[in-house]
Amino acid sequence: MTTPETGIVYRSDCPSRPILDQIADKWSMMVMAVLDEPRRFNDVKRRLEGVTQRVLTQTLRRLERNGMIVRRVLPTSPIGVEYSLTPLGESLREPFGRLYAWTVENVDEIQARQQDYDRRAQ
Amino acid sequence: MTTPETGIVYRSDCPSRPILDQIADKWSMMVMAVLDEPRRFNDVKRRLEGVTQRVLTQTLRRLERNGMIVRRVLPTSPIGVEYSLTPLGESLREPFGRLYAWTVENVDEIQARQQDYDRRAQ
DNA sequence: CAGTATCCTGGGGGATACTG
């Protein structure tokens, strides 16, 4: 991304593009929100109603790969795994929180606009 | 979404879920960022290097449906179309800006973490 | 200029079953 005198241009090779793609998705945001403290796999799963094991695992792996969370195997029997935010992940919670708060605040108006639009287009 | 005494739980019927799905995607964020002032279709397209007409049109329609932008047909020849943010869309730029700024600030560290992870997993 | 109209492909994500 650059800002030439002609205005903002988003270049296709800007590394923020794939990052945004990996980070700004529904499940990642919810996982991050849920990890306000270290939690175990099934604990996270229970808090994200409707997520499947497979999708949750993928999401956790991706977040781990991007340095947002740490996976720690607990020496228990049966095995336990605990996920927690890294400082990097912690620093993302603030912008995520803003976006989520905005969504909650404006959900009603958005749904109203959607209905207007759909009514016009029939 | 609720916050019971046991902690945060994201219910599957929370209306913010589909909203986030529609709003927090790569192209929507870039379109919103580019619309710092009213711009015409091809102007937006030129600033989003790599986007196809089809995808841009879809993104613009969705943003319009959600009340984020307004589409205005200009009485020119040949026809011109101008897109601009609504107050609602304007209010979303701040949280988006935060998220984008975070991405830019942390892109290097994220890529480093990715390489670490990939090296470990080979 | 600002779009539709087709066609096509990858992969996100749900369902289900199995396991160290």
Added chain:
DNA sequence: CAGTATCCCCCAGGATACTG
């Protein structure tokens, strides 16, 4: 408990061609 392993389906999104 915390995962893999399959199977499958849908559709976001790219490529390309055409148009009022």
